[in-house]
Amino acid sequence: MTDLLIKICGISTEETMQATLDLGVDMVGLVFFPKSPRHVSLTQACKLADMARGKAKVVALTVNMDLDSLSRINELVAPDIFQFHGNETPEACAAAKVMYNKQVMKAVAISDRSDLEEALYYSIVADRLLFDAKPPKGSDLPGGNGVTFDWDLLKDLDLAKPFMLSGGLDASNVAQAITRSGATAVDVSSGVEREKGVKDIEKIRAFVAAARSVSPVAGE
Numbered sequence: 467m468t469d470l471l472i473k474i475c476g477i478s479t480e481e482t483m484q485a486t487l488d489l490g491v492d493m494v495g496l497v498f499f500p501k502s503p504r505h506v507s508l509t510q511a512c513k514l515a516d517m518a519r520g521k522a523k524v525v526a527l528t529v530n531m532d533l534d535s536l537s538r539i540n541e542l543v544a545p546d547i548f549q550f551h552g553n554e555t556p557e558a559c560a561a562a563k564v565m566y567n568k569q570v571m572k573a574v575a576i577s578d579r580s581d582l583e584e585a586l587y588y589s590i591v592a593d594r595l596l597f598d599a600k601p602p603k604g605s606d607l608p609g610g611n612g613v614t615f616d617w618d619l620l621k622d623l624d625l626a627k628p629f630m631l632s633g634g635l636d637a638s639n640v641a642q643a644i645t646r647s648g649a650t651a652v653d654v655s656s657g658v659e660r661e662k663g664v665k666d667i668e669k670i671r672a673f674v675a676a677a678r679s680v681s682p683v684a685g686e
């Protein structure tokens with residue numbers, strides 16, 4: 467049995483970072499995607515990452531980013547984990563892992579069982595998979611849309627690597643999502659915001675409490 471891992475994604479202010487770290491979460495996500503309301507500049511990301519270092523794993527979230535930009539994030543922000551949330555191939559994930567000597571988490575968008583096949587390829591090269599809902603038609607964002615998918619699809623999934631559950635989670639549904647999916651790790655962004663891109667510390671607190679209310683889950 468192991469404790470649940472909790473990631474709060476899309477942190478963009480020092481106040482939110484401090485409050486989130488005070489809750490003892492496991493991972494904090496910084497979004498590097500200019501179209502996102504959660505996008506952070508490199509300067510702000512460095513400040514936020516320095517606050518988190520040694521307290522929570524710093525996750526740099528990128529979408530189909532070119533190698534020069536990835537290298538700049540790696541050098542300046544020094545994240546613990548790269549989260550690839552676009553159409554990065556398994557080969558690109560493997561190359562980044564070797565080049566930066568960092569863990570790689572690959573997002574896989576799910577709407578039905580057939581989407582899980584993609585996860586098998588990524589589970590060979592990535593350290594962890596992040597299951598998210600498919601973005602609604604017309605959305606500018608490949609993630610962070612506050613949309614759920616059928617959590618039962620993940621129950622008893624036999625993968626070589628652990629997964630993190632995301633997509634539309636909030637304090638009211640995270641316990642049920644963990645129970646139905648068998649997840650040992652959860653990730654949230656919209657569900658802890660008062661408006662798009664603006665985190666709400668009380669909602670983060672409620673989310674963490676609700677997630678931790680579920681009995682310890684089977685180990686990774």
Ligand SMILES: O=C(O)c1ccccc1NCC(=O)[C@H](O)[C@H](O)COP(=O)(O)O
Pocket residue numbers: 475476495497499502503504527529551598607608609610611612613632633634635653654655656657
């Ligand atoms: O959060 C964003 O703005 C974002 C932009 C581009 C790609 C991915 C993005 N977020 C991905 C995350 O890690 C979210 O935490 C995950 O998709 C769940 O989001 P939500 O449904 O809003 O909780």
